[in-house]
Amino acid sequence: MLRCVVLGLLCGLRGYCAATHSLRYFYTGSSGMTEFPEFVTVGMVDNEPFTYYDSNICRETPRQDWIAKSVGADYWERNTQISIGDEQTFKVDLVNLPQRFNQTGGVHTSMTMYGCDWDDEDGTTSGFRLEGYDGEDYLAFDLNTLTWVAPVQRALITKHKWDADRGLNENRKNYLTQTCIEWLKKYIDYGRSTLMRRVAPQVSLLQRDPGSPVSCLATGFFPRDIVLSWQRDGQELHEGVESGGVLLPNGDGTYQVRKSLRVSPEDLEGHTYSCLELQEYSSTDCVCVSVPDPVRPSSNLAVIVRLIIAAVLVLIAATVGVVIWKKRSASKNYDAAQTSDSRADGSSDNGAAKA
Incomplete structure (x- = not known):
């Protein structure tokens, strides 16, 4: 029985539970998937989605009441422009990357995931950024050496080009270890009654x-x-x-x-x-x-x-x-000159990141 x-x-x-809090952004560009938007971004705090953008609506939108009430129109406009720039970058990636991998036709995805963690009890923090292609690891950022780790040989061209831009990598580290943490703390405060x-x-x-x-x-x-x-x-x-x-x-x-x-x-x-x-x-x-x-x-x-x-x-x-699993997509860019220099030929990332 x-x-x-x-x-x-x-x-x-x-009571309140001390915990490790997280801020994550997932980007996915896709080709050959007519049932899904060609580009999607999702922001998540403590595994809860709070912002969303896709290439159909072309607008960054809130997914939680607490973020909609806590930030102004300039926040949504700024992040919308970042996503529009990234969308163009990903389109270029999905033309160039299949060529590099000797692929013709079919479904392909270009992915990025980045973010940070903060332990509200002992204050420890960490950050990361991962790039992927077709669901597989493509590049990973090493915060200690300010270089990129390439798990596949075909990513070496991009790795060497991104490694050479020391200033951009310094900015990226600053975002992951400072700016990201600052915004994570703000979001936790904004959404405390919901997230906690x-x-x-x-x-x-x-x-x-x-x-x-x-x-x-x-x-x-x-x-x-x-x-x-x-x-x-x-x-x-x-x-x-x-x-x-x-x-x-x-x-x-x-x-x-x-x-x-x-x-x-x-x-x-x-x-x-x-x-x-x-x-x-x-x-x-x-x-x-x-x-x-x-x-x-x-x-x-x-x-x-x-x-x-x-x-x-x-x-x-x-x-x-x-879609969300494959949200490891290429980096962020704004103007046409930048986005044409895509990850597939060595660099599509100018380090722009959402708040």
Whole structure:
């Protein structure tokens, strides 16, 4: 028999949790993907999207109420112009890079991801910038040496040209270690009531019949950093656990995730099985949901509806994930002379970065 779901929490529901905060920008240029915009940028604070631009709308837009209320029109205009310049750069990349890789036709992506982290407890910071092409690493910036690391031979031409521009690399380091951190702290302050909120999950079990897997569903939680773990008699289980734990957004800004366990009715009778959930915050109490019998679908309509919605969202998340995963694109530029000197022939990056 499945005895209970144990809800374990790690850090104080009513209190503030010290944490490492992050600011990330993802850029993706694509060709041959008519169902997606040719260029997309997404800004994220603590893994929450807060700004967005694509080549269809041609405008930087807010994705959180707190940023829309906290900055003025000049902020959106400045970042719009940066994205428009980057869009032109990426178009050039997606002409030149396939030629360098001896590719003709097909779907191609040019990607950039950059940002910084700040630990609000001990004050430590870090920054990074990565370039990619077709989902693979292309170049990585080394903050210590102010040079670029090229994991593929075809990136060496770009590496040597970018390495030679010491002043630009100094500016890039200054952005990643100072400017980025300053803006990250501002964003955390602007969005404190949203980003720092702590919402415990609702946990449910669903088993269609005695021979089907038992699904453990945690929903309505924030922040997104949780781990679901199945245990038998207090020991973590790996055998029979189905790795369907795709994190999905709910419409209210919270998240949901589930993980299933395939176990025979005979084993259920002889052992105590628990679904253990761990999160960034904690409570001294455990929440146990007794399940004396296999859950009947008719008595768990809400859970079934959530699971159906989750299945649909998986498809959406997978599609969007293609874009966001490939957001490692080329660098930033403004005028036509700069963007024509693209990453494919040695340099398309003037170091411009969003606030």
